[in-house]
Amino acid sequence: MAGETTTPAHTVRSYDQDLRRLRDMVARMGGLAERQVADATTALIRRDTELAAEVVRRDAELDRLEREIEAFCVRLLALRQPMAQDLRLIVGAMKIAHALERIGDYARNAAKRAIVLAEQPPIGSLNGFQRMARLVQENLKGAMDALVHDDATRADEVWASDQSVDEIYNGIFRELLTHMMEDPRNITAATHLLFIAKNLERIGDHATNIAETVHYAVRGDTLPEERPKADSSASAVVRPPGD
Amino acid sequence: MAGETTTPAHTVRSYDQDLRRLRDMVARMGGLAERQVADATTALIRRDTELAAEVVRRDAELDRLEREIEAFCVRLLALRQPMAQDLRLIVGAMKIAHALERIGDYARNAAKRAIVLAEQPPIGSLNGFQRMARLVQENLKGAMDALVHDDATRADEVWASDQSVDEIYNGIFRELLTHMMEDPRNITAATHLLFIAKNLERIGDHATNIAETVHYAVRGDTLPEERPKADSSASAVVRPPGD
Numbered sequence: 001m002a003g004e005t006t007t008p009a010h011t012v013r014s015y016d017q018d019l020r021r022l023r024d025m026v027a028r029m030g031g032l033a034e035r036q037v038a039d040a041t042t043a044l045i046r047r048d049t050e051l052a053a054e055v056v057r058r059d060a061e062l063d064r065l066e067r068e069i070e071a072f073c074v075r076l077l078a079l080r081q082p083m084a085q086d087l088r089l090i091v092g093a094m095k096i097a098h099a100l101e102r103i104g105d106y107a108r109n110a111a112k113r114a115i116v117l118a119e120q121p122p123i124g125s126l127n128g129f130q131r132m133a134r135l136v137q138e139n140l141k142g143a144m145d146a147l148v149h150d151d152a153t154r155a156d157e158v159w160a161s162d163q164s165v166d167e168i169y170n171g172i173f174r175e176l177l178t179h180m181m182e183d184p185r186n187i188t189a190a191t192h193l194l195f196i197a198k199n200l201e202r203i204g205d206h207a208t209n210i211a212e213t214v215h216y217a218v219r220g221d222t223l224p225e226e227r228p229k230a231d232s233s234a235s236a237v238v239r240p241p242g243d
Numbered sequence: 244m245a246g247e248t249t250t251p252a253h254t255v256r257s258y259d260q261d262l263r264r265l266r267d268m269v270a271r272m273g274g275l276a277e278r279q280v281a282d283a284t285t286a287l288i289r290r291d292t293e294l295a296a297e298v299v300r301r302d303a304e305l306d307r308l309e310r311e312i313e314a315f316c317v318r319l320l321a322l323r324q325p326m327a328q329d330l331r332l333i334v335g336a337m338k339i340a341h342a343l344e345r346i347g348d349y350a351r352n353a354a355k356r357a358i359v360l361a362e363q364p365p366i367g368s369l370n371g372f373q374r375m376a377r378l379v380q381e382n383l384k385g386a387m388d389a390l391v392h393d394d395a396t397r398a399d400e401v402w403a404s405d406q407s408v409d410e411i412y413n414g415i416f417r418e419l420l421t422h423m424m425e426d427p428r429n430i431t432a433a434t435h436l437l438f439i440a441k442n443l444e445r446i447g448d449h450a451t452n453i454a455e456t457v458h459y460a461v462r463g464d465t466l467p468e469e470r471p472k473a474d475s476s477a478s479a480v481v482r483p484p485g486d
Contacts, residue, residue, distance in 0.1 A: 074334055081324040091317055094334070098341070112477040119480070177434060181427040187420055188480050191437065195477075198438070234355040234438075237363070237431050 015080055019089065022072060023148060026093050026100075029065040030144035033100040034137055036062070036107035037203055041133035044114040044196065045126050052118075055111035062104035069097040085220070092217035096147065099206045099213070103140070106199040106206075113192040120189035123179045128172040129193075132200045135165050139207035143214060152218040158211035165204035166232075172197045173233040258323055262332065265315060266391060269336050269343075272308040273387035276343040277380055279305070279350035280446055284376035287357040287439065288369050295361075298354035305347035312340040328463065335460035339390065342449045342456070346383070349442040349449075356435040363432040366422045371415040372436075375443045378408050382450035386457060395461040401454035408447035409475075415440045416476040 036055055043052035073094045076082065082090055139158050146155035176190045176197070215221075279298055286295035316337045319325065325333055382401050389398035419433045419440070458464075 070334075074330060077320060077334070078326055078330055083321055087317065087321055091313075091320070091337070094337075095341070098338070109477050116478055116480060177430055180423060180430045180434075184424040184427070187423050187430075191420060191423075191434075192477075194434065194437075195441070198441075234352050234435075235359055237359060 018076055018080065019086060022069070022076065022090065022093050025065065025069050025072065026096055027144060027148050029062065029069065029097060029100050030140065030147075032058070032062060032065070033103045033107070034140050034144075036104050036111075037133060037137055037140065037200075040107040040110040040114065041129060041200075043111055044117065045130060047114075047118040049115045049118045052111040052114040056108050056115075059104050059108040062101050066097045066101040070094055085217070088217045088220060092147075092213045095213045096210050099210050103203050103206050106203050110196045110199045113196050117189055117192055120192075121185065123186045123189050123193070124175060128168050128175070129197065129200065132165060132168045132172070132197065132204075135168070136200055136204040136207055139165070139204060140210070143207050143210040146211060146214045147217075150218050152215050155211040155214040155218070159208055159215065165201060169197055169201040170233050170236070173236055177236075261319055261323065262329060265312070265319070265333065265336050268308065268312050268315065269339055270387060270391050272305065272312065272340060272343050273383065273390075275301070275305055275308070276346045276350070277383050277387075279347055279354075280376060280380055280383065280443075283350040283353040283357065284372060284443075286354055287360065288373060290357075290361040292358045292361045295354040295357040299351050302347050302351040305344050309340045309344040313337055328460070331460045331463060335390075335456045338456045339453050342453050346446050346449050349446050353439045353442045356439050360432055360435055363435075364428065366429045366432050366436070367418060371411050371418070372440065372443065375408060375411045375415070375440065375447075378411070379443055379447040379450055382408070382447060383453070386450050386453040389454060389457045390460075393461050395458050398454040398457040398461070402451055402458065408444060412440055412444040413476050413479070416479055420479075 036058060039051055040055045042048065043055060073090045076090050077087075080086075139161060142154060142158040142161075145151070146158065173194065176194050179186045180190045279301060282294055283298045285291065286298060316333050319333050320330075323329075382404060385397060385401040385404075388394065389401065416437065419437050422429045423433045
């Protein structure tokens with residue numbers, strides 16, 4: 001390593017250790033965020049209010065990890081004056097930690113709603129939610145793997161694959177509106193389910209953003225501004241039956 | 244300035260200029276984000292689809308500004324090796340630019356929904372939306388002023404004032420569910436309005452986060468983890484009339 005001629009070896013080694021530790025911290029946070037998404041979805045589907053309450057409680061750990069990662073990054077920036085790829089990794093780690101904290105918030109919000117839903121009459125099938133949750137978890141896992149292995153190609157795959165999440169979301173959106181129109185007693189439950197679907201869709205967006213950040217950290221260039229996007233629900237109109 | 248004894252004066256001056264330019268860029272982005280929120284709300288209330296379409300178009304400018312600010316910050320980190328308050332300002336500027344980009348996304352999404360709503364029968368009063376939009380704009384403006392003037396006290400005021408936004412949101416949520424239950428023909432419009440209200444609530448959260456970041460950039464310490472929070476809609480249950 002070029003730096004070793006001017007910098008004592010132990011300093012370089014400890015800098016490398018710092019960067020490895022940073023990756024580990026972010027990877028650990030990513031693992032916890034994945035688990036929160038998985039458990040919030042399981043809690044919803046099984047009507048398991050205890051598991052949902054645990055997701056709500058556990059969210060504080062993600063907040064703590066974000067603060068810890070940010071403080072560590074600021075310390076690295078001040079003490080190590082990193083350049084090029086190291087600098088991009090550190091800036092990227094802060095962005096990813098923030099995205100994971102957001103993902104945690106969406107999972108916590110979904111879990112809170114799952115608690116209410118467990119008391120409401122069931123409506124329709126939750127298959128769409130399960131498929132959507134599985135997809136966003138895969139994307140999140142893919143993005144985190146890309147980070148851990150400095151793998152921009154893996155990151156690009158995740159970045160390009162968010163479209164099917166949006167398609168499932170659009171289907172759920174229309175189905176829930178139809179349930180609402182059929183019977184007003186479905187409205188409270190369907191509204192909470194709408195927001196849960198939106199939360200999962202936002203989690204998918206964040207997984208895509210993480211992939212984008214990993215690409216930037218590894219390659220130093222940015223992806224095109226527009227990624228494939230198929231969420232058309234903001235323009236959706238669903239009519240009541242017989243209207 | 245102590246640095247001038249070892250650093251050529253023009254370098255120091257140009258560093259100061261860089262930091263001033265950074266603040267200006269973020270302030271300009273903040274101004275545009277405020278305008279997007281204001282125009283999206285006006286478009287909703289006046290059923291002005293042209294203005295709504297303009298909000299959707301203009302959002303690309305916020306995305307561009309975020310990229311520009313981040314690239315500038317990375318360059319400053321690499322070239323200036325900033326310490327202490329300067330370092331916190333630079334890290335904070337990246338976080339604030341990201342929050343402003345998110346605010347822009349919420350405003351764009353609200354504008355898209357305003358276009359659909361202009362074709363739907365009007366339901367209820369939109370006063371709550373106007374009050375909520377005014378409050379989040381005030382908070383956003385306050386947070387940006389605090390940044391421009393290095394004013395941690397102003398930032399703390401904004402941080403503490405988000406509660407009434409949440410209260411209006413809870414009221415809107417219940418009102419809209421009631422409209423849905425009264426007449427299924429309201430469901431499409433009410434659903435879009437629910438999401439717009441949620442968007443405004445999220446914009447308020449981001450304004451609070453910006454205030455928190457300004458506090459940290461100026462003072463170097465962080466605010467307590469829990470801020471006053473009154474959004475209880477995730478646990479809301481509304482019953483159909485006569486149920």
